[in-house]
Amino acid sequence: MSTFKDADEVYALIGRAMEACVVEPAFVEATKDGNLVVLIKQTDPEAYILVDFPGQKVLVGDAAQAASSTVQLRMSSDNANKFWQGKLNFTLAMAQRKVKLDGKRSTALALLPLTGPIFETYKAILAEAGRTDLLVG
Amino acid sequence: MTELLSDFHEDVDHMTDEEFDAAFEKAQELSAYFREIGPKYDIENTFAYPTIAKFKESGLGAFSVPKRYGGMGGNILQTSKIISELSRGDSAITLAYNMHFIMVGMCMGLFSEEQNKLWLGRVVEGDIVFGPFSEQRAGFSGLADMKAVPQPEGGWRIYGKKVWGTLGEASDIVTTNATITDAEGNLPESFEERVEAESFFVAEFDVDENGQGDGIRIEKTWDALGMHATGTHTIHFEGFYIPEDGFVCEWRAGAFGVLEWASLMFASIYLGMQYRVLEEAREVLSKKTLGATFGAIAAAETKVSNVGHIIDGIGDMASRVELSRRVVYRTCQELVDGDDDNWPVELRFPYIGLAKTFCSENVMHMTKRAMSLVGGSSFKKGAIFERLYRDSAASMFQPLNSDQSCTYIGEQLLAPDELND
Ligand SMILES: Cc1cc2nc3c(=O)[nH]c(=O)nc-3n(C[C@H](O)[C@H](O)[C@H](O)COP(=O)(O)OP(=O)(O)OC[C@H]3O[C@@H](n4cnc5c(N)ncnc54)[C@H](O)[C@@H]3O)c2cc1C
Numbered sequence A: 001m002s003t004f005k006d007a008d009e010v011y012a013l014i015g016r017a018m019e020a021c022v023v024e025p026a027f028v029e030a031t032k033d034g035n036l037v038v039l040i041k042q043t044d045p046e047a048y049i050l051v052d053f054p055g056q057k058v059l060v061g062d063a064a065q066a067a068s069s070t071v072q073l074r075m076s077s078d079n080a081n082k083f084w085q086g087k088l089n090f091t092l093a094m095a096q097r098k099v100k101l102d103g104k105r106s107t108a109l110a111l112l113p114l115t116g117p118i119f120e121t122y123k124a125i126l127a128e129a130g131r132t133d134l135l136v137g
Numbered sequence B: 001m002t003e004l005l006s007d008f009h010e011d012v013d014h015m016t017d018e019e020f021d022a023a024f025e026k027a028q029e030l031s032a033y034f035r036e037i038g039p040k041y042d043i044e045n046t047f048a049y050p051t052i053a054k055f056k057e058s059g060l061g062a063f064s065v066p067k068r069y070g071g072m073g074g075n076i077l078q079t080s081k082i083i084s085e086l087s088r089g090d091s092a093i094t095l096a097y098n099m100h101f102i103m104v105g106m107c108m109g110l111f112s113e114e115q116n117k118l119w120l121g122r123v124v125e126g127d128i129v130f131g132p133f134s135e136q137r138a139g140f141s142g143l144a145d146m147k148a149v150p151q152p153e154g155g156w157r158i159y160g161k162k163v164w165g166t167l168g169e170a171s172d173i174v175t176t177n178a179t180i181t182d183a184e185g186n187l188p189e190s191f192e193e194r195v196e197a198e199s200f201f202v203a204e205f206d207v208d209e210n211g212q213g214d215g216i217r218i219e220k221t222w223d224a225l226g227m228h229a230t231g232t233h234t235i236h237f238e239g240f241y242i243p244e245d246g247f248v249c250e251w252r253a254g255a256f257g258v259l260e261w262a263s264l265m266f267a268s269i270y271l272g273m274q275y276r277v278l279e280e281a282r283e284v285l286s287k288k289t290l291g292a293t294f295g296a297i298a299a300a301e302t303k304v305s306n307v308g309h310i311i312d313g314i315g316d317m318a319s320r321v322e323l324s325r326r327v328v329y330r331t332c333q334e335l336v337d338g339d340d341d342n343w344p345v346e347l348r349f350p351y352i353g354l355a356k357t358f359c360s361e362n363v364m365h366m367t368k369r370a371m372s373l374v375g376g377s378s379f380k381k382g383a384i385f386e387r388l389y390r391d392s393a394a395s396m397f398q399p400l401n402s403d404q405s406c407t408y409i410g411e412q413l414l415a416p417d418e419l420n421d
Helices: A005-024 A025-031 A061-066 A077-083 A089-094 A105-114 A116-129 B005-010 B017-044 B050-057 B076-089 B091-110 B113-125 B191-197 B251-256 B259-285 B308-336 B344-373 B384-396 B400-416
Strands: A037-043 A047-052 A057-060 A071-076 A100-101 B148-150 B156-167 B172-181 B199-204 B218-219 B233-242 B247-250 B289-293 B299-303
Touching: A005 A025, A005 A037, A005 A047, A005 A057, A005 A116, A005 B344, A025 B259, A047 A061, A057 A061, A071 A077, A071 A105, A077 A089, A077 B251, A089 B050, A089 B247, A089 B251, A089 B344, A100 A105, A100 B344, A105 A116, A105 B148, A105 B344, B005 B400, B017 B050, B017 B076, B017 B091, B076 B259, B076 B308, B091 B113, B091 B172, B091 B247, B091 B259, B091 B384, B113 B172, B156 B172, B172 B191, B172 B233, B172 B384, B191 B199, B199 B233, B199 B251, B247 B251, B259 B344, B259 B384, B308 B344, B344 B384, B344 B400
Parallel strands: A037 A071, B148 B172
Antiparallel strands: A037 A047, A047 A057, A071 A100, B148 B156, B156 B233, B172 B199, B199 B247, B218 B233, B289 B299
16 A cells, blocks of 8 residues: 555655755755756656756656656655655665666766755645655654 | 765866876886885785885875865876786785775765865875775675764764774774664664664774774784785774764765775776786796607797797787776776766666676686696795785675676666566
8 A cells, every 4th residue: 555645646745845856955056057857757656757957847747757857766656755754775775676766877866965955845745735644753 | 975976076087197197107116116025025924014104105195185185186097007006016015005095085975075174184194094894794795783882972982893904004094884873782673774874984093003092903813815915904993982073974875876996996906916917927938948848749949938828828818918907997987987877877886896807807817827827836935926826816805706796787687677665
């Protein structure tokens, strides 16, 4: 059983966190001159979120799938929920094939240390939406 | 990490050809010195202590330190060339100092700006760094059993031992990995928590002439088939204090992005050894005469340089050297150019490791072949060939070894497309 009801809920929660992510000053500074466009492909429920860092925009669903990306990140929606709360060890998850990263590696991985502030944003979004049950201990 | 790695690479890439040539000349001088004294320390089975002053004097310790911290700014390819040149002189002595280059390379990609200024600044002043990570239970890939117990006043006390502490006798700075425990010293229970808690630390390494320090000591245990002068002893951490600013990062996540410095510096050691094997084999075989022989060749005068399998043997060795050189240089260059971005991310580590495993297989093949071509005299103690044969065997062990590389790659390629949830 997934923690999310359906793709729309993924977009309302994780998608919204990504909207905060693309305007977060640390990310803006780190990505403004590059071409980092990440397509997050989630499973269970299936959901697509495109995070266009230089363009500072987020697309979801079919629009996300149709757009071109430089990095593709695949993980289950449950693991995405953990990851955006800082509760998924990315290196270990990659080694154990719980996360799959394709495309240009270096820029994407260089952003990992900057993800800290997004965790709080995501947790606040969950709380606001009344989904504290998704908070990971 | 306060900056992107790409900014960092731009900075280290700035050594000019003239600067490199001048540094390489220093490496040639140091290599000649290592060559001269290497046999003595191989026989005595100890670290080559007089090399410490010479190494510091050469200034090469700061070769790969970025210029903005006062170093020479050599990139990974330029550093590889320096290491191979030193190793051509003496493989064991160079394997010891190689630990310094590995740790400087890894640290500068993981340190905070303040740590870079402090510790790399010290390296520029001549300080030497070592990195004991491997433990008894499992080598480099084993999660640290060594504990970092948080202290009420801040910082950690470290308890445990590392059984492969190369270069400790010359070092001023220690880098290591330990798992952060709770206040009572209990390791995290779950595997995931252990991975998260395993941490990378840097600290002052201050021991007396007997290897005794405050909460840390060297136990001289090194006694192995080869690589005698590396001084790869056991390092005991007995409540060794590391202040808060000695924490660098989570170990495995950090190491993942910088392990090329370990793998390619080992590759460079074994490439340098290949240069030496070929050089020594040519020297002997181009001159050796057997006189009158009755056997595969029955003749009044048999010169070995005219014997078919010896000609082929030298040709084969030279081909292996050239191929290994190209593999090492090309791998370094791909990293310098950022082409590793095009490799599958999960295969980055074993793919970088291919240069090391290739050089390792070739150097072991060559040392054996050289002995067989040179003949029985090469087997006697004191002959350079038996020495190189023993030293080259160490190449089987440093990470990643050939077996682990193949397992790593094969496992990834055979894995189903679905995620492993
Ligand atoms: C001369 C010399 C100097 C050294 N100096 C240092 C140093 O300064 N610092 C330091 O930290 N280490 C050092 N080492 C140690 C070295 O890096 C290895 O950690 C050590 O040789 C033990 O690791 P291993 O894999 O050989 O053995 P083990 O870890 O005991 O492995 C046993 C077997 O299991 C396999 N294996 C191990 N891990 C895995 C895995 N994850 N998956 C699948 N198979 C696996 C191995 O291939 C091997 O067949 C040195 C080694 C040598 C020879």
